[in-house]
Amino acid sequence: MSKNASKTPGYWFGEQAVPLPARALSRLYGALVALRLRLYRKGWLRSQRLPAPVVVVGNVSVGGTGKTPLTIALVQRLRQAGFKPGVASRGYGRRDPKQARWVDAATAPADGGDEPVLIARQTGLRVRVDRDRNAAARELIAAGCDVIVCDDGLQHYRLQRDIEIEVIDGQRRYGNGRLLPAGPLREPPERGRDCDFRVVNGGEAGFGEWPMRLHSEGALPLRGGRPRPLSSFAGQRVHAIAGIGNPQRFFDMLRGYGIGVVPHAFGDHHVYAEADFSFGSELPVLMTEKDAVKCAAFADDWFYSVPVSAQLPEAFWVALLDRLSVLARPAAAD
Incomplete structure (x- = not known):
């Protein structure tokens, strides 16, 4: 294994005991997460609703779960259904994260972020990167997009969303079930149960979950x-x-x-x-x-x-498009 590999604490996904300092910090982190969510729900922290449906593809745990392949499959399916989707992303890893920009197939990954560049190359659709996802979504709507898909951003509550899709690693699931830094979770596991769709990448999908396979x-x-x-x-x-x-x-x-x-x-x-x-x-x-x-x-x-391509049951796409059809009509129907 490369010496440059990121090191995941063994207790996140193993049976090792969690160190006491990590457990203490996890309780503090959990209190802050709960407070932030409560402030948004009470309206003391403001969120914004946009004039187009917003679909968020995200996860409760840290690390890769297969969000980007699902995002690519999702926007391709929306386009086939007659919608004009656009993708909003933070563009993690860009050399100038403060600079909002459009991303296309010719954009250097250092400028647009590796995942946004990959999405743009695979789909040819509008992709906007901005630390402010609200601003990115508004630019996409101004450019003619009628559905906004956020690659990541489940915890970005400033942007109201109409459909939430949680992606779960079917092998690692939620690890030890603890919040950061004692475990791999950004939010408690029950947060995922609030999402409209729960997609499991690999492993076995449980009740109320949709199986996804990455095929190459x-x-x-x-x-x-x-x-x-x-x-x-x-x-x-x-x-x-x-x-x-x-x-x-x-x-x-x-x-x-x-x-x-x-x-x-x-x-x-x-x-x-x-x-x-x-x-x-x-x-x-x-x-x-x-x-x-x-x-x-x-x-x-x-x-x-x-x-790789994300493969899901046809029933998943039917259910998703049915939910979306209540929110907006595809451009082809106008």
């Missing part, structure tokens, strides 16, 4: 060329790169194709340099799409991106 069929050379099926790497050793919230999910997916994985886990949103790939052995390098958008400048012929 091939690897795309970063320097161009014909894609290769992942099965063509079976029986080979490869360097696997993952700078996401849960790198193990990516490594396990590759192993499922019979690939010999040499894992290299980096911190979420890691900014790559060429030196990060000095592995000492010349093997194919397979990486997530989120990582690949930041590595094109120094990629060689052995670098591959492994795109």
Whole structure:
């Protein structure tokens, strides 16, 4: 594993005892979370409703749960239904987070953030990054979008939302069930039960939850060329790169194709340099799409991106579109 990998405390998802200082800070954090939510519900902290439906894709726990693949699938499905969706994001990891900007396929990840750039490249839709998600949403509406999808932002209560989708890691779930820093939770687990839809990425979906699978069929050379099926790497050793919230999910997916994985886990949103790939052995390098958008400048012929697509039951999309149809009509119906 890479020395640059982010270190998750063992007690978050294991059976280790939680240190007393972490437990004390967790109680303080929980009190502040509860107070903030109460202030919004009482109207003492103001939130804003916009003239277009707002759909938030987020999570209660920290780390990657599959929000971005679901966001991509969601906006593509909305467009197929005749809507004009736009994506609002904070754009985590940008070099100038104070600068709001439009993101498109040509935007450098350092300027737009890796996830917004990936969404723009995959969908071709309007993507706006801004620390103020309210301002980002207003710009999207002014540009003609009739549905706003927020990639992350479940805890951004300043922006009122019409539909909330919680994404859960089906393997790690809520870990030890404790709030930060004693556990991985931003809010108590019951907050997720308030969401309109609960999507479980991998593992087993429970009652009232929708199963999601991330599916990949091939690897795309970063320097161009014909894609290769992942099965063509079976029986080979490869360097696997993952700078996401849960790198193990990516490594396990590759192993499922019979690939010999040499894992290299980096911190979420890691900014790559060429030196990060000095592995000492010349093997194919397979990486997530989120990582690949930041590595094109120094990629060689052995670098591959492994795109994934979010697959959910058709009943999920029917239920979501039914809920949305009550809030707004798609542009094609006008």
